Amino acid sequence: MSPILKVENLTTVFPTRTGDFVAVDDVSFTLEPGKTLCVVGESGSGKSVTARSILQIVDKPGKITGGRILLDRDGTEVDLAALDPRGRAIRDVRGKDIAMIFQEPMSSLSPIHTIGVQIGEALRIHFGMGKAERRERVIELLRQVEIPNPETAIDRYTFEYSGGMRQRAMIAMALACNPRILIADEPTTALDVTTQAEILDLIGKLQREHGMAVMFITHDMGVVAEIADEVLVMYRGHVKEHGSVEDIFHAPKDPYTKMLIGSVTKLEHRSEALVRTDAAPETVTAPAPLLDVRGLTKTFGELKAVNDVSLTLKDGETLGVVGESGSGKTTMGRCLLRIYDPDAGAIDFRRADGSVVDVATAGKAELKAVRREMRMVFQDPVGSLNPRKTVGQIVAEPLRLAGFGTPKQIDDKVADLMRQVGLPPEWRERFPHALSGGQRQRIGIARAVAVKPRLIIADEATSALDVSLRSQMLDLLVQLQEEMGLSFVFISHDMSVIRYICDRVAVMYRGRVVETGETDQVINRAEHPYTQALLSAIPHPDPNQRRIHDRVRYVPEEA
Amino acid sequence: MTKTYKEPEPDFTYDPAIETTDPAVSQETAGHEANLAAAGQWKLFWLKFRKHKLAVVSLAVVLVLYLIAAFAEFVAPFDPNQTSATYTYAPPQRLQLFHEGQFMPHVDGMKMTLNTDSMRREFERDPANPIPVGFFVKTQPYELMGFIPMETKLFGPLEPGPRSPMYIFGADRLGRDIFSRTVYGARISLSIGLVGVALSLVLGVLIGGISGFFGGKVDTVIQRVIEFLRSIPTIPLWMGLAAAIPLSWPPLRVYFMITIIVSLIGWTGLAREVRGKFLSLRNEDFVIAARLDGMSEMGIIVRHLVPSFLSHIIAVLTLSIPVMILSETALSFLGIGLQPPAISWGVLLQEAQNIRAVSQAPWLLFTPATAIVIAVLSLNFLGDGLRDAADPYGKV
Amino acid sequence: MLSFLARRLLYAIPTLIAVSVVAFIIIQLPPGDYLSTLMADWASQGGAVEEGTLAAMRERYGLDQPMYVQYFKWVTGIVTRGDFGISFEFGKPVTELIWNRLGYSFLLAILTLIFVWAVAIPIGIISAVRQYSVTDYVATFFAFFFLALPNFVLALAAMYVLAAFFDQSVGGLYSAQYIDAPWSWGKFVDFLNHVWLPIFVIGTGALATMVRIMRANLLDELSKPYVTTARAKGMSELELLLRYPVRMALNPLISTLGWILPTVISGEILVSVVMSLPTTGPLLLRSLLSQDMYLAGSLIMLISVLTIIGTILSDILLAIADPRIRLE
């Protein structure tokens, strides 16, 4: 089959004060109808910029400085790179021939226009479709992407959609004009595995139906294994390796690719460090649990986000919390620290001096003391670091507030902490935006451990990272746990991560804990049907064992 | 020409135990950029600020203006309240460097005739009788800033006296030197007005911050108070309050009081914007993180939230400075502003608010207006520069 | 939405009460009352009024009663009969004097608002889209130039220039021949010929502020990802600009729409005096000076009420424009 899009030696640069920064360097690949090209690579390797270059929508001041982007239009080839980025010709291609799903669905949609208007716009622009017809088509599209009640959903606004729904709305928007090429930029990063599986299914189905070519950007090797025909590995702006999915997974040539695949397989097992301690016999039996949560309930208006949850946690233990997006994991974690006031229940925390405090009812001073021992790593590393404070200031803040010592002492301690999380201490003067996602996450961890806590609630502490980084981070946590005798509540939707470091697992579904148990037991012999569904939806990082199509679906009785 | 650079490709011998180079370091922060990104907060700030040419120039202008204000006695060739019956409404004389081919800084002389029909003095240039002008000329002893005895002025006629008038920006209805008056006017306009601005800034940020940060009942009450304050027309309020101020107060104190009153009302606009911003920021993770670190609510407002919308504050500030300078003019118009002999740019403008000045002595209007425009523009561009420099996302 | 409206209106009630009290207090702040003004006025015309006459008048006007009694009488009159009291100086019911002028004030405010929006928004857009270009600097310069000139000074200068060099009739809103004439096409044209100057003069200050705000808001929006999303659909740049970032940048402006009203009306007071406009400004100023208390108090109160209504309206408009607020 002839390729529909040929990218030849594409180079995109961002002029900066110190010279031109080459974000995409001499990248070539082709897209074929009905086939999926997966683009992988570390964060910041130029995946998104490559995708955007194709449509000439690179953010200012970026520009394409070399190469050709040849689009096949009914036999004639158009060089998209040579078109005026504001001109008619490229506008005709955008949305109609080539559609794009953007990385962040929340901010990529306008908050003040209804979903229907935004989806219908492409139809109006390219086909001049009338209002009524357009509405019909949009409802049809929403139905296709399995949005419930499309007739009413069409008139809703972005913020009324959940993360998964937004993602699907973006897909509907991209598919509106039946494009021949779909560029999907990490469309499932923020989703739990079950929702992710739904979306992958949908894209696959449409691809089969329309013979659409797909360029799929992701850092999840499991997803790659599930859907890719071909894989493009990028590193620092250029192509490291390009080949069929089997070759990449089973016969990687490039060291970077090898490392990438290596970390994937590593995550398939339990942490080696932990295997060691697991084997060691339990020496001391703790007198009482470190944390004893009973009947915790939190409602948002009508919604019971956390519903009668009970958990216990021993010293030095890691408790995993899994569950689909919106099941109340974060809310539960936040209740533990009284970021939210729980509506009911007790949260007994045993402090270092042995006294037991009910966090749910603790007074101001008590709470302050508890919060020094119980810390949090936030789900969103960007949002939890004040962009206007340097890394040093951020890490020093808890120390300063705890009255740690003189500025000099604090500074030394910060340097120590930085080293501990594997960052050069000189970076104290950097602003968070000058760090990569993984580094930011480590700053969050450094801040959490600064005042020697006994319990860390880590909320999706690795979700934003690509696999290699993720395994590094997890190792770091295990290391810290060993060094400091920490306990963790580890919230995640990634089962491999849970398996990698957790002692026990609690599965949440719609605010309730539906199952708890030893990690092994839950993963291998799950009892609750929801847990089974969750497990079956995990993409398996082996192109030869594609399995999410065979997943089981959980249909709750009440639904 | 821009140079192109590429990172040397590292070898991939991956060893998770050795964590010295992090592959996730984006290129942006590598190489030259790395130095920049690692530069201290203030250094970075300055580096970015310096890039904004106009802001640097503006900074210089602002500094000069403040120097002029501080050393008004030295810069102004004459006492701003010194009247001259001979030279009422004298037009500006051009400062010239050469006279008949010879270097001799001077202004042309003036011939005055009294026209009793039109009841005015009429002036004619008299280039034949130049009035030599010098720099660092000796004058009557005076006290710089009220305590340093001096006898030198920056510039002035070499032989000061009624026979050698030097009005480079013209004279007003009492024959006072507009240039000197403008120089002196800078004092009040660039100080008290800014106090008012600062006061409304502090109030606006604090009250708006409290309203937005705590929300709930506090918010509702503060919002009602703001709505209420906003809905009272300012002029009646000024007049009422001004009439209630004791007569025995010296003019400067009255004016200061009124400035404070004005800013006591002026904070509302900023407060509402701050509140809106806080409402959206107060549940940001970094705020919660600070709270978990044990920071007090006030600490969070001051250290985390306020810096987050510094750019907005700067924009509001640069817009409110002219408003403050001018509200004084409006007060003067109503007869409740600064009283003589105090001088400000607002007073000068107010004195030009008559048909005679507009039609026959436009310099009375242009001089203070130009001074205000220059001050306001440079403060604005300075603000622009500061904002851009304070923005961590801003391009370097 | 309905409950939002109801709550909003309910909240306005204490504000209204507070405003009426303060309006009353403001006019009482200066020493003396209208009769002392009248006295002095008579005296300066060579007449003289005796204490007896004065006492009788004071009693008739109710000025001898304690302040709170006067206040309650006034407020009761307003609430029960829509009677705002009488103007001592004009000897007429306040209601007869103010509606016409309030109408003109309001009309002028609205026209000014339209002018400001119509001019400021395009300029703001251009200077944001072409940030740090010559256009941007020129716009900034003029914005601050007009901001730096008090509008009543500008008013006089503009009138002088028009009268002296363009032979335009200046002052007021109509030429002499149309002042008492019924509405006609000619009168309308004459009105337009006059009204643009006050609109321009009053508007310039607000214009500058608006340009700056629009520019700042838009700069924030221009780089948002949803703009790129729309671009990827194949939308033209202009349509894109207007449909997305501009629409978003307008929201903060809408929320201050109601507040512009008192700003314009306050700014208008002095301009109206200089230009002799038949608006509330000169009347308010005069009534304040002569302590014509019911007239002054009513004007202050009505302007305040207009503002409160304006704020409510802009809250509603904002709710319409921004679904995030409406559906919260």
Next chain:
Amino acid sequence: QDYHQAPMLDAMVESGDLPPVEERLPANPYVEDMIDSVGTYGGTLRTTILANGDHYNLTRTTANELLVRWDPTWSEVVPSLAEEFTVSDDATTYTFTLREGLKWSDGAPFTVEDIMFWYEDVFMNEQLNPSKSPTFTVGGEPVVVTQTGERTVEFKFASPYGLFLQQLAYGQGHHPVIYPKHYLSQFHEKYNADGLPALIEADATAGDWVALFNSKVSLSFQPQFWQNLDLPTMNPWVLTVPYADQERVVAERNPFYWKVDPDGNQLPYIDGITWAKIDDPQLMALRMTSGDFDFAFRHINNSTFRSVLYDGQDSGNYRFVDVMDLPANDAVVLLNLNVEDDTKREIFQNKDFRIALSHAINRQEIIDLIYVGQGAPAQVAIQPDHELFNETLASQYTEYDTAKANEILDGIMPEKNGEGIRLMPNGEPMVINFMVADVFGLSYPDVMQMVQQYARDIGVDIQIRTTDRARLNTMWYANEHEAYMWNCVGGLSEAYSDVRCYMPFLKADIFFASKWADWYSDRSTGEEPPEAVKELMAAYDDVNAAATDADRLAEMQEFLSLSAEQFLTIGISRPMPKYMMVSKDLRNVVDGIPITGNLWHPAPTLTQWWFDR
């Protein structure tokens, strides 16, 4: 004799809406002396007033139709509405005979009954007029008015009142002739007790009949007078657009006006007047120069505007006409001798202090600088050409002599503080808070600023408080001021009847001793002044009582010498001549017409102005 009327009335006469001119005019109409020539009818006089608080300007231009009037040169009082008058030798009884056939502007006859209505039902009515105007009172006793014939009426005073005719010919003399009985009786309790409740009910502003009555006509030409289009008057023009909230005031000729020119043409010549209401004198001047007005006078006829108006003569098509508006002084420093602060009161009452302050002022410099050299250093005094001129009064203590001033003050307040300000006996620095309003275009704030500097030289700290006139009015009325600056009437003949600048007089606008003035008008109020001031007051009582002109002159001179001795106020500049602007097309305009605050202008001659186009 043949009478003629304005062409604009022809149609109405033909249609019978209006009786012929002969029937409208009195049997013996007032024949106006023409300044230049007999004129022609037509045209509208476009002029202007301030939008607020300037209703007196309407009075000044159109309402000076009195029983008697001053001749145009201000030398004697001549009959006007009255055909003739007689005065008793003891100056207690005045008899007036009205012209026969006078008519109000609605055509109803004007008779002695109307005057009696004023006297019995307005002036003597305790509700309408609880205290009696001093113009019609002598020694606390109100006048007794009786109708003595069909057209004659007698005013009888309890004691001699030699100034009565003069007073009656000034602006305040209008009281007896502005109350049309046929119209006003419906609002009067005595005549319409039954109908009144309904009328009061219908009027939103009136709570009782007194308020209703006062809203229809007004004692002192208050706005109400100019708002009531139904009110018949004797004026040459009657209002068609009232002085209310419109943008202008319009008046049209009174078809029943009772004056004619020598050729028997019914006056006035000019068909109508429009007053554009303007809020700011700056705009007035600007519009004058654009030719928007045919006549303007008040608010812009001073040195501030002169230069601009001079340049605008061609574009505005107007010329300057001199006005003999010569008050006693243009800028007077008025220290409040009754100030509440005890220490300051004592200092202000010290004549030496006032003398010192007077010497400290460089009058010539002020005049050169601010009044462009127009004027002369002088105290508050009668003009030099006048029979009452008193050299001492005019020129004492006017020489600029700082040393002398300091010497005097060293005797009163020798101590000074670090800044060189003298200390009062109580140890406080000598600070005077001076109120100034920017009025009459006389640049008081500027003058005050100069005075401030001179005062500084003698160790007196003057603080200037600029304010508006209304606020200043309020303050001086409440005796809250320490000092202020104003001008002073009484530079010419009006000095006889208005001595407010020469002694604490009525509650007028010269309040340098309002407590003493109160005492003067009513011994039970105010504060008893020192003996010397009481003597001064007694001297003026003698002026008032003098029956013959010669007596009056002698008494007045005596009084002025006493006043000079007291030196109550500090004058700065003898007034400079004023001017007014009239269209180049206007004829019969008096050049150098005398006017004062009370001698209203140009109403007495405006009827003969005509447009020569």
